[in-house]
Amino acid sequence: METFKIKRIFSDNLGRNNPVFAQVLGICSTLAVTNVMKNTVVMCVGLIFVTGLSSLTVSLMREYIPSRIRMMVETLIIASYVIIVDIVLKAYLPDVSRQLGPYVGLIITNCIIMGRAEAFALSNPPGLSFLDGVVSGLGYSYVLLVIAFFRELLGSGSIWGFRVLGAWWTNWSIMVMAPGAFFMLAIFIWIVKGSLIKEEGGNNK
Amino acid sequence: MSREFFKNRIFPVLFMFVITLVFISVTTVIYTITKDTIKFNESLRLRRAILFAAGAAIPEDQDEIEKIIAKRVKEVKDDKGNTQYYIVYKEDLTAVNSYVIIKKGAGLWGTITMAVGFDGGIKSLRGVEVIDQNETPGLGGRISESWFKEQFRGKKSPFTKVAEGEPADENQFQAITGATFSSNAIMDILNTSSIDIKEIAGDSR
Structure with a gap:
């Protein structure tokens, strides 16, 4: 039962029910931080931390939270963790914090975190909820990293800040701006969903 | 009845109150x-920026920076106690190496704060440093890249722009392709700083 659930957590969050390309959650940050890979990684680490810990906390308190105020409580928990991430970045990684600017604060509004708290943590034990939070954060992260990889490569001719394409390459400015993210995300969803649907069709016949 | 009332009305309020108290305390x-670390980071950043704009060497060690600041840098305040500009003396303290002014201007997404350093005669730029900016990463955000900042050393205001990659004479600088607004903002900040510094530091010399 336990192992089955753990397997489900991985296959759901990373594949079929991925928060970004299946549920299309967390798109605001997907558009905002994926133009340079470095920022994306910090955003992803922040999100994994917040989703994991807020799911854990919500799950620990799930027996006591009155159901009519549960969303307020969840928001409070999420906001506290995000503020902690923000403060810690400012104190120990000031350069990264400056680059991310307001985006760290915007983790609060990332629907994935609230979604996992509501859909999973409220009805599952703490250990599993923590794992679910972390894994759904990973599901979000790898999609963002793929998008960021192509946006930085095409938009700036570089990867992780290092120039990889020669002087002959003309940067596609649109890739650095928000519309580029829409294109990349759409192409990503198209490819992944296409292959998922094919798989399912094969199973049915 | 009163038990129901407590459970449905009073308990949620108490619960929210207590949990808010706990999280806010944490x-x-x-x-x-x-x-203190955050404050220290900010002041260190300002000190580095002053030295960079003055064209002085910036040691890695934080204590060394403190020493140089204490020995060679003088803060000039107006009657109300607000910082107007910084005087950076030459290493042997015989003459003024540079006047550095901290200037803010409107960028595309937020305020751009810069340290602008002038030579002792207030004729040409010693250097410029971007202290704070929220421009689009990969486009306007490139104002923080070193090729952009380094090009100003020895240049004279008032500035005009040339396209990125084109040769610029002493009153011109290379703008960033795809970031016209940010480039204009920098141009405005530099041009107004040189007018301001002549006004406030010009007579005191």
Whole structure:
């Protein structure tokens, strides 16, 4: 039962029910931080931390939270963790914090975190909820990293800040701006969903 | 009846109150612990920026920076106690190496704060440093890249722009392709700083 659930957590969050390309959650940050890979990684680490810990906390308190105020409580928990991430970045990684600017604060509004708290943590034990939070954060992260990889490569001719394409390459400015993210995300969803649907069709016949 | 009333009305309020208190306390503690580090980071950043704009060498070691600041840099304040500009003396303290002014201007997404350093005769630029900016990463954000900042050393205002990659004479600088607004903002900041510094530091010499 336990192992089955753990397997489900991985296959759901990373594949079929991925928060970004299946549920299309967390798109605001997907558009905002994926133009340079470095920022994306910090955003992803922040999100994994917040989703994991807020799911854990919500799950620990799930027996006591009155159901009519549960969303307020969840928001409070999420906001506290995000503020902690923000403060810690400012104190120990000031350069990264400056680059991310307001985006760290915007983790609060990332629907994935609230979604996992509501859909999973409220009805599952703490250990599993923590794992679910972390894994759904990973599901979000790898999609963002793929998008960021192509946006930085095409938009700036570089990867992780290092120039990889020669002087002959003309940067596609649109890739650095928000519309580029829409294109990349759409192409990503198209490819992944296409292959998922094919798989399912094969199973049915 | 009264038990129901407590459960449905009073308990949720109490619960929310207590949990808010707990989480606010935790974040307050973390904030208090890191407050000094954050303040220190900010002042260190300002000091580095002043030295960079003055064209002085910046040591890696933080204590060394403190020493240089204490020995060679003088803060000039107006009657109300606000900082107007900084005087950076030559290493042997015989003459003024540079006048550095901290200037803010409107960027595309937020305020751009810069340290602008002029030579002792206030004729040409010693250097410029971007202290704070929220421009689009990969486009306007490139104002923080070193090729952009380094090009100003020895140049004279008032500035005009040339396209990125084109040769610029002493009154011109290379703008960033795809970031016209940010480039214009820099141009405005530099041009107004040179007018301001002549006004406030010009007569005191």
